[in-house]
Amino acid sequence: MPRLPLAASLIVVAGLLAVIAAGTPAVGQAPKSGGVLNVMQREDLAQGFSIHETATISTVWPSMPCFNNLVLFDPLKPVESMDTIIPELAEKWSWQDNYRNLVFFLRKGVKWHDGQPFTSKDVKYTFDMIREAKDAPAKLRINPRKDWYANVVSIEAPDPHTVIFHLKRPQPSLLMMLASGYSPVYPAHIPPAEFRTRCVGTGPFKVKEWRKGEYIEYVRNHDYWAKGRPYLDGLKYVIIPERGTRTAAIQAGRLDIAFPGETSKATAEQLRAAVPNMVISEVGANVNDNLIMNVKKPPFDNVKVRRAMSLAIDRRAYVRAVHQGGAVVGASLQPRPYGFWGLLEKDLNQLPGYGKPAEDKAKARKLLAEAGFTPSNPLKVEIKTRAIAIYIDFSSFVINELKQVGVEATLTQIETAQWHPLVTRRDYQMGTNLTGLGVDDPDGNFYENFACGSPRNYTDYCDEQVMKMFDQQSQELDRRKRTTLVGQIQKKLEEDAARPMMGWRLDYFAQWPHVKNLVPHHNIYNFGRLQDVWMDK
Amino acid sequence: MRTYIAQRLAIAVLTLFGMSVVIFVLMRLAPGDIVDILFAAAGYVNETDKKLIMKELGIDKPIWVQYATWLRDIFTGDLGKSYRYDLPAWQVIRPLVPVTLELAVLATLFSVLLGVPTGVISAVRQDTALDYGLRIFSLAGLSMPAFWLGMVIILALVAWVGWMPPLTYMSPTENLKVHLVQFLLPALAVGYRFSALMMRITRSAVLEVMREDYIRTAWAKGQSERVVIWRHALKNAILPVVTVIGLEFAFLIGGLVVTETVFNLPGVARFLVQAILWRDYPIVQNLVMFTAIVVILTNLVVDLLYGWLDPRVRYAD
Numbered sequence: 034m035p036r037l038p039l040a041a042s043l044i045v046v047a048g049l050l051a052v053i054a055a056g057t058p059a060v061g062q063a064p065k066s067g068g069v070l071n072v073m074q075r076e077d078l079a080q081g082f083s084i085h086e087t088a089t090i091s092t093v094w095p096s097m098p099c100f101n102n103l104v105l106f107d108p109l110k111p112v113e114s115m116d117t118i119i120p121e122l123a124e125k126w127s128w129q130d131n132y133r134n135l136v137f138f139l140r141k142g143v144k145w146h147d148g149q150p151f152t153s154k155d156v157k158y159t160f161d162m163i164r165e166a167k168d169a170p171a172k173l174r175i176n177p178r179k180d181w182y183a184n185v186v187s188i189e190a191p192d193p194h195t196v197i198f199h200l201k202r203p204q205p206s207l208l209m210m211l212a213s214g215y216s217p218v219y220p221a222h223i224p225p226a227e228f229r230t231r232c233v234g235t236g237p238f239k240v241k242e243w244r245k246g247e248y249i250e251y252v253r254n255h256d257y258w259a260k261g262r263p264y265l266d267g268l269k270y271v272i273i274p275e276r277g278t279r280t281a282a283i284q285a286g287r288l289d290i291a292f293p294g295e296t297s298k299a300t301a302e303q304l305r306a307a308v309p310n311m312v313i314s315e316v317g318a319n320v321n322d323n324l325i326m327n328v329k330k331p332p333f334d335n336v337k338v339r340r341a342m343s344l345a346i347d348r349r350a351y352v353r354a355v356h357q358g359g360a361v362v363g364a365s366l367q368p369r370p371y372g373f374w375g376l377l378e379k380d381l382n383q384l385p386g387y388g389k390p391a392e393d394k395a396k397a398r399k400l401l402a403e404a405g406f407t408p409s410n411p412l413k414v415e416i417k418t419r420a421i422a423i424y425i426d427f428s429s430f431v432i433n434e435l436k437q438v439g440v441e442a443t444l445t446q447i448e449t450a451q452w453h454p455l456v457t458r459r460d461y462q463m464g465t466n467l468t469g470l471g472v473d474d475p476d477g478n479f480y481e482n483f484a485c486g487s488p489r490n491y492t493d494y495c496d497e498q499v500m501k502m503f504d505q506q507s508q509e510l511d512r513r514k515r516t517t518l519v520g521q522i523q524k525k526l527e528e529d530a531a532r533p534m535m536g537w538r539l540d541y542f543a544q545w546p547h548v549k550n551l552v553p554h555h556n557i558y559n560f561g562r563l564q565d566v567w568m569d570k
Numbered sequence: 571m572r573t574y575i576a577q578r579l580a581i582a583v584l585t586l587f588g589m590s591v592v593i594f595v596l597m598r599l600a601p602g603d604i605v606d607i608l609f610a611a612a613g614y615v616n617e618t619d620k621k622l623i624m625k626e627l628g629i630d631k632p633i634w635v636q637y638a639t640w641l642r643d644i645f646t647g648d649l650g651k652s653y654r655y656d657l658p659a660w661q662v663i664r665p666l667v668p669v670t671l672e673l674a675v676l677a678t679l680f681s682v683l684l685g686v687p688t689g690v691i692s693a694v695r696q697d698t699a700l701d702y703g704l705r706i707f708s709l710a711g712l713s714m715p716a717f718w719l720g721m722v723i724i725l726a727l728v729a730w731v732g733w734m735p736p737l738t739y740m741s742p743t744e745n746l747k748v749h750l751v752q753f754l755l756p757a758l759a760v761g762y763r764f765s766a767l768m769m770r771i772t773r774s775a776v777l778e779v780m781r782e783d784y785i786r787t788a789w790a791k792g793q794s795e796r797v798v799i800w801r802h803a804l805k806n807a808i809l810p811v812v813t814v815i816g817l818e819f820a821f822l823i824g825g826l827v828v829t830e831t832v833f834n835l836p837g838v839a840r841f842l843v844q845a846i847l848w849r850d851y852p853i854v855q856n857l858v859m860f861t862a863i864v865v866i867l868t869n870l871v872v873d874l875l876y877g878w879l880d881p882r883v884r885y886a887d
Contacts, residue, residue, distance in 0.1 A: 077844070079611040081655075087611045174623060177612035230656055245655055245662060246844065247836045248738050271737045274844070275831045278737075281724050282834075285734040307729065449610060450602030450849060457615040488614035 062549060064264045068568040070548065073279055073292040074270040077246050080175075081229035084217055085163060088177040090469065090557050093214045094293060095249050095270040097561030098263075099146075099234035100217030103137050103156065103196075104208060106559045109552050111316060113473055113559060114373050115205070115512075118212045122151065122235065123196075132203030132510060139194040143258045145220045146233045153190035158221035160188055160198070171225050178471070180480050180487060181210040184507075203508040206476040213471045214559040237263040237564035247272055257564070264550075264567035283543055284308060289568070290544040293557035294318045298359030301541030314542045317371030317555035320469040322351075322360070322427055322535040325491050330462055332412065337400045339530030340385055342463075344397035345438040346431060347390040352536045355426050360536040362387060364523040365478060367537050371555050372473050374519050375537075384527045397438040406439070413441045417455065418465040420446035427535070428465045456491040466491065466532075471558050475519045479503045483531055494531040578873055582866045589862045590855070594637050597851055603629060604653040604849045627653055629851070640855065650852035654845075659852045663838075667860065669739065670837035673760070673830070674822040676753055678815060680761030681768050686804075686811065688765075689772025694799060696777065704769065711766025717828030720759040724832065737834050756833040760826065764818050771814050775807035782806070809879060816872030820865035 074095055080086050082096040103123040106113040120126075123137035143151040161169040164182040184204045189197040198207065210216060219225060223233050232240045235258070238251035251268040271288060273279045280300055282288045284307050296304070301313050326333040326342060333339050348362040361368055364384065368375030381387045385396075406412040416432065418424040425446065432442040442463070447455055455461060470478050481487055484503060485495035502522050509515040527533065542553035547570040554560040605623045609615040624630040628639070643650055649659040685708075692704040728734050735755060740748040779785060780803055788798045823838065830840035838857055845853040 080608065086608075088613045089611045092611070175608060175612045175616070175619065177614065244665075244738075244836075245657075246841055269738070271834075273737060273834050274840070275834070277721055278724065278832055278834055281728045281734055282737055285728045285732055287734060287737050448602065449847070450600075450606050453610040453613060454602065454606045454615050457609075488616070 062569070064550065064565075064567040065569060066264050066567070067266050068570065069267040069269055070265050070290065070563070070566060070568065071288045072268055072270045072290055073283060073288045073295065074249065074272045075276075075279065075292050075295060076274055077272050078243070078249065081243075082232035082234075082240070083225065083228040084215060085159075085178070085219065085225065086173050086175045086229075088215070088469075088471075090293060093558050094561045096232065097214050097217070097236070098238040098251055098268055098563050099232040099236045099240055101143075101235045101562075102211060102213075102216050103139075103218060104212045105562065106212050106554065106556075108560055108562055108565050109550065111314075111552050111554055112373070113212075113554055113556050115209065118208055122156070122218055126208070128205070132205055132508070133200050135198040135200065135207060137196045137198075139196065140258055141194055143235050144256055145222075145235055146239045146254065147220075147223075149220065149222055151218075151220075151235050152193040153196045154193070155221045156196045156218055157188045157190045159217075159219045160185065162219070162225065170221070173225055178210075178215060180484075181216075181471075181477065182207075183480070202504070203510065204476065205510060206474050206507060209472045209474040210477060212559070213477075214561055215471045237562065238265075238268055241267070259564060263564040265563070268563060280304070283545075286545065289548050290551060291542055293542060293553065293560070294320060294538070294540045296541040296543050298357050298539070298541060301359075301543065304543050308545075310546050312544050312546050312548075314540075314544075314553045316540050316542060316553045317361075317367050317473075318469075318538045318540040319367050319372065319471075319473055319556040319558070320467060320538045321363070321365075321367075322355075322538070323466050323468055324431065324533045324535060325456070325461070325464045325466050326530065327459055327462055327492060328495075328531075329459065329493050332404060332406075333463065335404050336529060337404045338406075338412070339533075340528070341397040341400040341404070341438065342435065342440070343385040343527070343530040343533040344393040344400070345440065346386050346434045346533070346535065347393070348386055348535060350390065350434075351427075351430055355423075355430050356536060356538065359541070360538045362534075363537045364534055365483070365526050365532070366475060366519065366523060367470075367473050367555065371537065371539065374473065374475055374516070376520055376523055380520065380524065384524060385530070386527075386533060394438050401438065401440070408439055411439050411441050414443075414463050415445055415461075416442050416463045416465060417445045417447050417461045419452045420448055424465055424467070431465060431535075457488060459491070459493060464491075469558070470556070473556050475503075475515075475522070476507050479506075479522065483526060492532050494526075494529065496525075496529065496531075499525060499529075574877065575874070578870050582870060585866055586859065586862055590641070590859060591637070593855055593858045594640070595633070597846075597849070597854055598633050598636075600849070602849060604851070605629075607848055640852075649856045652850055652853050654848050654850045654853075659856050662853060663841075663856055663860070666836060666838045666841050666857075669835055670823060670826060670830070670839055671864075673753060673756055673826060673835065673837060674819055676757035677760040677764055677822060678819050680757050681764035681818075682815065684761070685765035685768025686772050689769040689811075690776050690799060690804060692769065693773045693776035693780065694795075705773075708766035708769045711762045712770075714763065715828075716760045716763050717832050719762060720756060720829050720832040723755055723759055735833065739836050752833070752835065756829050756835060759833075760822065760829050764822075767814060767818065768811065772807065772811050775810050776803055779803045779807040805879075809876065812872060812875050812879065816868050816875075820868040823864045824861045 076091050079089055079092050082099055084093055084096050101121045103121060104118050105121045107117045107119045110117045122140055124140045125138050127136045129136055139153055145151060158170060160182060162171045162173060163179060164185050165179055184200050186199045186201050220233055237254055237257050239254050241250045241252045243249045249270040253263055253266050273282060283291055284304060304311050305313060326339050328334055352360045352362060363375045366372060366374040386393055401412060416428050418428045428444050435442045481489050483490055483494060485500055506515050506518040509518060544551055547568050549567050549569055550565040605620050652659050652662045655662055688704050692701045695701050724734055735752050736748055742749045785803055788802050826837060826839040827843050830837040842857045
């Protein structure tokens with residue numbers, strides 16, 4: 034596949050490494066076997082181990098050790114890209130017919146935890162189920178990632194160890210989706226509903242006990258296909274709903290590692306002061322804070338009003354005030370050096386809300402006046418948000434910024450149970466929202482959050498020209514050209530205020546120094562396999 | 571006395587019935603349901619699939635049908651199935667009950683052992699430095715919420731000695747020592763507030779009784795201070811204290827939410843909040859009914875104790 038120019042690639046990779054290297058645990062010592070790793074878990078499993086039926090880190094993180102994917106992002110490399118994808122259940126893969134067929138050659142001798150052999154039937158079964166193929170033998174109760182596989186026409190299993198994904202058009206990024214923690218292979222001989230209560234995978238660890246609301250305990254899979262691994266005897270995910278207790282627990286050594294995305298900058302500073310040798314890695318989380326405006330409801334059907342809202346909010350002040358500096362500004366893809374596709378600083382500065390705050394606010398007032406909203410006839414809006422502290426802080430900041438351009442905004446807090454039904458029904462005027470992305474890739478973001486008709490495109494933004502650009506970048510084989518296209522799309526989305534980005538959260542992943550080979554990624558969803566982790570203690 | 575007990579039991583049954591209706595209706599009136607929560611974890615809602623799941627769980631039927639089914643199942647000994655865990659509700663609830671009961675009993679014991687003697691001492695040594703000291707101690711206890719005290723205890727232990735109690739619950743049969751360590755601090759945190767209340771009530775009651783004629787008579791007969799205070803005064807002052815113990819114990823069963831959360835103890839109260847947030851109706855209904863039963867039984871025991879302690883109550887009927 035064509036590559037970025039060497040110099041550009043080196044700059045991106047060096048930047049990413051520089052960000053992460055300071056806190057990354059040393060890799061390279063001879064691993065020792067044994068020990069049980071105590072892992073932080075913030076809440077009980079939402080739907081058991083049924084990763085394919087959820088879109089939350091609270092399920093992916095504690096379920097990943099049970100499973101394998103066809104391919105995976107290298108656990109030992111903090112940067113996730115096409116170049117860091119490694120084989121798992123597929124020993125190797127090959128693109129054919131100008132990226133229209135993706136062929137996987139499967140590992141032989143792999144067994145499910147119940148002793149059944151793993152074959153190509155399992156792969157076909159899993160992905161036919163997710164893409165809801167007409168002849169799929171099973172159906173998921175809830176299917177949040179169907180869109181990831183919308184370009185797959187059929188899946189063929191010519192022999193027990195070969196699988197072919199046939200595509201409508203070239204889509205190199207399909208491999209990125211398959212490498213996500215959200216893409217494990219399920220066994221064809223177990224109904225998907227059973228994963229809500231138990232887990233049969235091919236992964237490095239077997240579930241020993243899930244004590245509801247207390248812990249999830251794993252033991253080593255002695256028949257694991259990767260010889261010599263896992264190194265640990267077991268894992269114990271301790272469920273601690275109270276945040277203060279979670280922090281105290283890792284500080285006291287009751288837990289060995291934190292929960293991805295859990296440690297804010299302030300907490301990291303507290304931990305560093307209390308335990309100076311605690312290893313803390315500053316990494317991207319691939320989670321953004323965004324403003325949603327219902328483009329089908331006046332006045333937000335008027336792009337001038339949307340752009341005025343975006344111009345009114347000072348992104349850098351937002352990061353300082355709401356995240357105490359523990360986030361970075363960026364457009365619709367995670368910014369460099371934390372992510373791979375984000376716009377560079379110089380390009381960001383040209384976008385509404387990223388430039389000089391006073392000038393941007395003046396432009397916002399002008400646009401509002403053009404739309405008919407003046408000090409004597411101010412725009413009054415209702416902002417809806419989830420009744421959770423971080424959302425409320427976020428909204429309070431936005432309301433204050435809007436006030437400075439003459440917009441009178443009020444806040445309505447929505448209980449979590451009601452939030453997603455509300456935004457799915459588009460029953461809101463304006464809202465503050467968080468979005469986590471399973472992979473740091475344009476295809477993994479654009480189609481889900483900005484495409485016409487997507488259920489998670491909460492703002493209902495729909496632009497035929499932008500849709501064409503989505504498809505164009507998706508099938509672009511030259512990565513340099515793709516990067517340029519993706520940059521143009523990001524600028525267009527911000528100018529149209531499709532879903533203005535306020536900031537991208539950083540994680541300060543904490544672990545005790547005796548934990549080795551656990552390298553946090555710049556994405557919270559994909560480094561939970563833990564088969565390479567060992568303890569020097 | 572039998573009539574009295576029968577009346578009390580009849581009232582208890584009626585109260586339980588009322589509770590069952592109230593909790594059932596309130597849960598259904600709350601916006602959102604388990605299916606919304608499930609879809610929330612996926613970030614979207616699909617109305618067709620939502621209807622299918624609602625049918626699967628039986629929450630598509632009219633509310634009165636759901637209520638009647640629940641009542642019928644209870645009488646056949648079936649508490650239903652947890653929507654969230656797809657397990658029999660009893661299987662989910664059973665391990666939670668002893669944790670909360672034990673914590674409530676320990677906190678009550680601690681508060682009685684600390685609150686009653688200090689209350690008596692405070693009354694007997696009225697307006698001395700000891701009395702003032704004990705009153706300040708009790709006022710502090712009443713002012714501090716148990717969860718805040720619990721968090722301070724944990725943070726102080728972690729900060730000063732780098733230690734905190736084990737995080738996963740250990741039953742007494744598995745490891746008695748660890749088990750006691752896990753319960754000691756939360757029982758202290760909750761019991762401190764409770765003991766402060768106990769101390770103030772005891773102090774007031776004893777002070778009132780100390781002015782009665784029969785106490786003066788006891789002194790006049792030359793009985794020792796120990797006998798006058800602990801046998802004559804305290805026995806007559808204990809009625810309001812028993813009332814408070816009963817009320818507070820009942821309150822603890824439902825009020826341990828934050829303490830259980832802070833100390834990560836898997837009890838009824840903590841789980842109830844999670845179940846409400848998840849709209850896991852069968853779990854919520856049964857846990858609330860369990861709490862109601864404990865409250866009603868506690869009140870019944872208090873009423874019976876009244877009869878035993880004060881013959882006037884016993885003979886009233």
